[in-house]
Amino acid sequence: MAKITTIFSLKNLFVLSVALNVSLILKVFYQSEKQVPVGVSTEEQKASLTADSGYQKEADVNQKTIQSLSTSSSSATISLAEIEDGGERIINLDHGDPTMYEKYWKQMGERTTIVIPGWQSMSYFSDVKNLCWFLEPEFGKQVVRLHKVVGNAETDGRHIVVGTGSSQLYLAALFALSPANASQPMSVVSAAPYYSSYPSMTDCLKSGLYKWAGDARSFNQDSPYIELVTSPNNPDGFVRHSMVNKTGGTLIHDLAYYWPQYTPISSPADNDLTLFTVSKTTGHAGTRIGWALVKDPQVARKMTKFIELNTIGVSKDSQLRAAKVLKVVADSCEKTRTSSSSEYNESFFQFSYRVMDQRWQQLREVVNSSSVFSLPDFPPDFCHYHGQVLEPRPAFAWLKCERELQDCESFLRGHKLLTRGGRHFGVEPKHVRISMLDRDDNFRLFLKRLSMVQP
Numbered sequence: 001m002a003k004i005t006t007i008f009s010l011k012n013l014f015v016l017s018v019a020l021n022v023s024l025i026l027k028v029f030y031q032s033e034k035q036v037p038v039g040v041s042t043e044e045q046k047a048s049l050t051a052d053s054g055y056q057k058e059a060d061v062n063q064k065t066i067q068s069l070s071t072s073s074s075s076a077t078i079s080l081a082e083i084e085d086g087g088e089r090i091i092n093l094d095h096g097d098p099t100m101y102e103k104y105w106k107q108m109g110e111r112t113t114i115v116i117p118g119w120q121s122m123s124y125f126s127d128v129k130n131l132c133w134f135l136e137p138e139f140g141k142q143v144v145r146l147h148k149v150v151g152n153a154e155t156d157g158r159h160i161v162v163g164t165g166s167s168q169l170y171l172a173a174l175f176a177l178s179p180a181n182a183s184q185p186m187s188v189v190s191a192a193p194y195y196s197s198y199p200s201m202t203d204c205l206k207s208g209l210y211k212w213a214g215d216a217r218s219f220n221q222d223s224p225y226i227e228l229v230t231s232p233n234n235p236d237g238f239v240r241h242s243m244v245n246k247t248g249g250t251l252i253h254d255l256a257y258y259w260p261q262y263t264p265i266s267s268p269a270d271n272d273l274t275l276f277t278v279s280k281t282t283g284h285a286g287t288r289i290g291w292a293l294v295k296d297p298q299v300a301r302k303m304t305k306f307i308e309l310n311t312i313g314v315s316k317d318s319q320l321r322a323a324k325v326l327k328v329v330a331d332s333c334e335k336t337r338t339s340s341s342s343e344y345n346e347s348f349f350q351f352s353y354r355v356m357d358q359r360w361q362q363l364r365e366v367v368n369s370s371s372v373f374s375l376p377d378f379p380p381d382f383c384h385y386h387g388q389v390l391e392p393r394p395a396f397a398w399l400k401c402e403r404e405l406q407d408c409e410s411f412l413r414g415h416k417l418l419t420r421g422g423r424h425f426g427v428e429p430k431h432v433r434i435s436m437l438d439r440d441d442n443f444r445l446f447l448k449r450l451s452m453v454q455p
Ligand SMILES: Cc1ncc(COP(=O)(O)O)c(C=O)c1O
Pocket: 052, 096, 164, 165, 166, 167, 168, 195, 230, 234, 254, 256, 276, 277, 278, 279, 285, 288, 289, 290
């Protein structure tokens, strides 16, 4: 220290300290203004906001919200305890971007790396003998294997149709299940609260084949209909069954979240048409791969035709990547079950259930510490995958603003918390949907911010 003071006078040290503090303050200010990691452009932010909503309009609204929040100060009081982020950072848990899983895949290192030489995957065709001629055999194989390992869906006697996300397969299913020559478009319903993208996806092209007809609970027409059964449900996390129960109905089961990190696996799903997606299974939303398990070959053929007309198949590169990821997941499950000195410390689903469990416990603690909010309770059930009775740990928290607070989304926006309000899901705005799948640091900050919120 004596040496240092001979080189730097006290005056020098003081100037240096002021400079360091100013640069730190500028850095915090810059980050809170930008709200994105260095190197991410505004266009990339915009694209990230479309995830889960699927619609640019909604993304534009969010983008404007972010801009206005970044430039005007909120009326809400932010506590000094939030010094870590200055209380200024906008926490966006509006969309269901599954970035939580990056941590596991980083730990897996090179296990999921694939190399595709320039000459490979060039043809349009993957397997001309298969009804779904663009299905990569390795992807189909790993889908069947993973369902068997997890026990969440029957695959025997099913055709696998691969799609660019399960979003494309949803549209393919509507096309396949609606008669081509009916006098009226087929009604499409789902019990509210329903996944916010269903209405806009159904009606975006104003098809003459089908049209959105709203809440399945209030559907009282005698004409044929398609009912979407999402289980566990997005946004509220509850296990669901068909609600309409009339003749002339066809069901599409959207089981995006029927995996052991979100809900106990009670039995293998045995439906006519079931949709799954890697987006929510492993977190690889950007790979854009989903699959349908379809009993009726005519329906599978029509779905395949729809995808052929849309995109002439599905990216082989993405299918190969998804196959590799599913393979590592299935390996991790099998090897942690059979060997004590496994190369895997824990299976993918052990890791992801552990994280979800911890997050839900933390969230409940914060919510229960005041009377501002409430959360739904879920009955525990035996999970055949984990081999024990467990509580569901949904991918979204369906948070209710209590007392006189009517518009929960606006209320939380005042605290710089972006969530998706009940109206998007066909119900009143006292509820909001909050993603539980964001990165650790964002989730931590969200809990901290929520714990400061006063009515
Ligand atoms: C219930 C449900 N179905 C389908 C999707 C869309 O999945 P994908 O990314 O495969 O298009 C989502 C995405 O959030 C979802 O929540």
